[in-house]
Amino acid sequence: xxxxxxxxxxxxxxxxxxxxxxxxxxxxxxxxxxxxxxxxxxxxxxxxxxxxxxxxxxxxxxxxxxxxxxxxxxxxxxxxxxxxxxxxxxxxxxxxxxxxxxxxxxxxxxxxxxxxxxxxxxxxxxxxxxxxxxxxxxxxxxxxxxxxxxxxxxxxxxxxxxxxxxxxxxxxxxxxxxxxxxxxxxxxxxxxxxxxxxxxxxxxxxxxxxxxxxxxxxxxxxxxxxxxxxxxxxxxxxxxxxxxxxxxxxxxxxxxxxxxxxxxxxxxxxxxxxxxxxxxxxxxxxxxxxxxxxxxxxxxxxxxxxxxxxxxxxxxxxxxxxxxxxxxxxxxxxxxxxxxxxxxxxxxxxxxxxxxxxxxxxxxxxxxxxxxxxxxxxxxxxxxxxxxxxxxxxxxxxxxx
Amino acid sequence: xxxxxxxxxxxxxxxxxxxxxxxxxxxxxxxxxxxxxxxxxxxxxxxxxxxxxxxxxxxxxxxxxxxxxxxxxxxxxxxxxxxxxxxxxxxxxxxxxxxxxxxxxxxxxxxxxxxxxxxxxxxxxxxxxxxxxxxxxxxxxxxxxxxxxxxxxxxxxxxxxxxxxxxx
Numbered sequence: 001x002x003x004x005x006x007x008x009x010x011x012x013x014x015x016x017x018x019x020x021x022x023x024x025x026x027x028x029x030x031x032x033x034x035x036x037x038x039x040x041x042x043x044x045x046x047x048x049x050x051x052x053x054x055x056x057x058x059x060x061x062x063x064x065x066x067x068x069x070x071x072x073x074x075x076x077x078x079x080x081x082x083x084x085x086x087x088x089x090x091x092x093x094x095x096x097x098x099x100x101x102x103x104x105x106x107x108x109x110x111x112x113x114x115x116x117x118x119x120x121x122x123x124x125x126x127x128x129x130x131x132x133x134x135x136x137x138x139x140x141x142x143x144x145x146x147x148x149x150x151x152x153x154x155x156x157x158x159x160x161x162x163x164x165x166x167x168x169x170x171x172x173x174x175x176x177x178x179x180x181x182x183x184x185x186x187x188x189x190x191x192x193x194x195x196x197x198x199x200x201x202x203x204x205x206x207x208x209x210x211x212x213x214x215x216x217x218x219x220x221x222x223x224x225x226x227x228x229x230x231x232x233x234x235x236x237x238x239x240x241x242x243x244x245x246x247x248x249x250x251x252x253x254x255x256x257x258x259x260x261x262x263x264x265x266x267x268x269x270x271x272x273x274x275x276x277x278x279x280x281x282x283x284x285x286x287x288x289x290x291x292x293x294x295x296x297x298x299x300x301x302x303x304x305x306x307x308x309x310x311x312x313x314x315x316x317x318x319x320x321x322x323x324x325x326x327x328x329x330x331x332x333x334x335x336x337x338x339x340x341x342x343x344x345x346x347x348x349x350x351x352x353x354x355x356x357x358x359x360x361x362x363x364x365x366x367x368x369x370x371x372x373x374x375x376x377x378x379x380x381x382x383x384x385x386x387x388x389x390x391x392x393x394x395x396x397x398x399x400x401x
Numbered sequence: 402x403x404x405x406x407x408x409x410x411x412x413x414x415x416x417x418x419x420x421x422x423x424x425x426x427x428x429x430x431x432x433x434x435x436x437x438x439x440x441x442x443x444x445x446x447x448x449x450x451x452x453x454x455x456x457x458x459x460x461x462x463x464x465x466x467x468x469x470x471x472x473x474x475x476x477x478x479x480x481x482x483x484x485x486x487x488x489x490x491x492x493x494x495x496x497x498x499x500x501x502x503x504x505x506x507x508x509x510x511x512x513x514x515x516x517x518x519x520x521x522x523x524x525x526x527x528x529x530x531x532x533x534x535x536x537x538x539x540x541x542x543x544x545x546x547x548x549x550x551x552x553x554x555x556x557x558x559x560x561x562x563x564x565x566x567x568x569x
Contacts (some may be wrong), residue, residue, distance in 0.1 A: 082430065124532060127457035131444075134465025138437070141469070143453065143475050157476065164469060184532055 002111075010114035017119050018099070025098060028044045029257040030060035036359045043363035052304070054313030064250075068164050072246035075148060082146035087244065087251035090139030094255035094262070097132040100125035101265045103344040105275050117186075117344065124184040129266065130171055133221060137163045139255070140223075140240050141213035147243035155239025158229055158370065165377040166227075172385040173213035176392040177270045186266075190274035199278035204271045207392070211271040212387040218263040220377065222256060225362040229370055264354035265347075273348050275343035287338055290345045291328040298325030409449055416442035429480045433471045440464040454532045 034049060034056065034164075041048025049056030074083070104117035104272055114122075115384040122128055137160045142157015178184065180203060181192040195201035220227035231239040241252045268274055298321045305317025331338045346363065368376070419438035426432045440463045489496075506517035539547050 079428070079430070082434070084435075122453075124453050124457055127454065127461070127532075129462035131457050134461045134469075135437075135441075137465065137469050138434075138472070141472055141476070142430075142434075153476070157473070160469065160473065164466070169467075182533075286484070292478075 004331060005111045009111040013110050013113050013115055014162045017115070018052065021098060021119060022095060025095065025258060025261065026254065029123055029254050030064065032257045033063065033253075034060050035355070037361065039356070039359045040363040043360075052308075054120050054308055054317050067247055067250040070246040072248065075243045077144040077148040077157060078243070079148070082142045083103065084248075086139050086143035086146060087248045087255075087397055089142070090136065090255040091251040091258075092134045092287075093132050093139065094258040097129055097262045097267075098258065100128050100186065101262065101269070102190070102267075102274070105190075106340070121128065121187060122185070125185045125186045126174065126189075127176070129132060129262070130167075133167060133170070136259075141253075143244065143252070144240035147240075149243050151237045151242045152240050155236045155242065158236075159223060159240055162223075162229060162377075163221055163228065165374060166217045166381070168383040169213055169385050170217035170221055170375060172382070172389060173210045173217060174270060175385075176207045176210040179389075179396055180206065180394050184311065186269050186274075190269055190276065193273045194276050196281050196282075198276075198280040200269045201271040202271065202276075202278075206395075207271060207388075209388045211267070212394070213381055213388065214271070216266060217377075217385075218267070218371075219358070219361070222259045222263055224256075224358060225305070226365040226368050227373060228367060229373060240245065260355060260358055261351070264358070268347060270352040273346075274350075275347040277342060287335075287342055288332065290338070290341065291331045294328030294331070295325050297321065298328060299393055354390065409446070412442045412445040412449070416446070419499060427482045427485070429475045429483070430472065433475060435466060436471070437464055437468050440468065454535050 017053075031077075038048040038056070049059040052058045052062045060301075074080075077300075100122050102118040102121060107114060107116045109115070110184055139154050140163065141160040144152045144154075147153070147156075158316040177189060181189040183189065183192070193202050211296070219225075219328055223231065229239075231241070236242070244252065277286060301321030301324060302318045305314060305319075305321055308314050308317055331341070414440050417441060423432050423435035441460060443541065444459040444464065447453075450497045483522045485520060543555055
């Protein structure tokens with residue numbers, strides 16, 4: 001058995017990792033919808049989901065069950081192949097793009113197979129991501145065309161035009177980072193930002209223009225507010241997915257949230273030092289930050305739970321709080337474990353900050369008009385990112401001499 | 402059979418099936434989709450040969466940009482299903498012998514090239530040519546062809562803009 005594992009480790013280890021990652025990502029996607037609804041609700045002085053489970057925490061589960069059991073009618077005159085293919089292409093590409101992202105610094109050996117946190121450590125991971133982004137236009141374009149509906153077709157064409165336009169700015173905005181790091185590998189890009197000074201050596205400072213261009217273009221690529229014209233409900237009903245229902249509709253949304261996660265990971269890795277701590281390496285006391293956050297939060301959840309309005313909440317919330325508190329205490333008691341999770345802690349903290357910014361923007365900003373969107377992309381974002389490339393290369397050249 | 406060979410045959414079969422489907426599909430969109438399958442399978446073959454940069458660019462440029470344009474044009478023209486016509490006489494009497502001849506020629510060239518030992522061996526499967534090596538070559542030894550190509554593409558872009566602006 002052990003020999004078999006050693007021989008086929010190159011096949012088994014990635015498959016297991018893929019299964020774990022897909023499970024985690026789908027769960028995070030589900031709870032991202034909860035966070036989004038809750039945060040927007042509080043921005044707009046509402047309660048948000050509150051009925052299903054304590055604080056509406058089981059709402060994503062209820063939504064999932066609803067999507068599975070809903071009727072899935074197919075409109076007349078659709079192009080069957082493209083109609084079925086479109087949601088699958090969209091979801092598949094969104095999930096594939098996560099495969100090249102490294103989530104933490106550790107490398108370890110399982111059954112003689114060397115691997116890291118993250119599925120594939122490719123030399124050209126950034127190019128692979130752009131290749132996947134380039135293909136993801138098809139999902140939207142095909143969905144819009146195949147549905148045999150005017151709204152869908154207009155939404156699909158609009159969306160693909162938007163994605164193609166902003167793809168240019170997206171690609172050009174990261175060239176500055178590539179010039180600094182001199183490598184396409186995301187792991188190399190993070191390692192290049194490491195130094196004893198903590199956050200001062202991150203790419204965000206020399207590449208602030210690049211970061212702004214990247215983040216704006218990335219929001220447009222993921223079709224989020226203020227660039228959510230593809231699903232402008234006041235003019236296009238729901239854009240390219242008007243005619244989709246049930247699980248196929250859900251697949252478009254899982255894909256959208258997954259690409260939000262990918263973009264947040266990418267912004268973290270390229271501009272904010274990935275898994276590196278923002279504090280200087282000599283400040284070892286900052287290693288207790290995960291516990292400092294977890295223990296008070298866990299205690300607060302216990303306190304909130306014992307006075308919750310219904311019995312189910314009074315039973316579940318204190319247990320969740322106790323688990324969180326115990327994890328926090330455990331991290332203090334076992335320093336090796338605490339040191340090991342530092343990288344992942346910072347990575348996740350940064351990624352969730354970006355996800356929060358996404359949601360925050362949805363609660364704050366109005367939608368662009370179509371001509372504003374196009375002229376902003378072509379006449380402002382693209383020239384600025386080209387100028388950033390020229391500026392960065394000039395500085396690098398000047399430093400070399 | 403090694404893993405590389407298995408992957409090669411899988412990708413080769415996908416590419417050939419995609420190419421055949423490109424021709425026999427009756428709807429232009431389906432033909433365009435088949436062409437995308439061919440492009441992606443070819444990118445996989447490039448990757449197998451160790452040309453990772455070329456593989457990624459193949460998908461970004463051909464699979465992404467160019468084919469999106471194809472699909473866009475087909476959608477905007479609202480092209481419907483094509484009708485099948487009778488088999489053309491010219492295709493029957495001139496096309497089939499030509500196809501056989503070309504296939505034979507390529508096969509003969511391949512057989513000859515495997516026999517000859519003087520040919521420079523391509524990179525062994527599994528070894529990757531790094532992007533840095535590629536770009537060093539591109540910007541030192543091949544800088545003139547590279548710049549000339551960029552210039553040609555710029556001229557093509559200008560030409561497209563001029564053609565589009567003529568009507569106004």
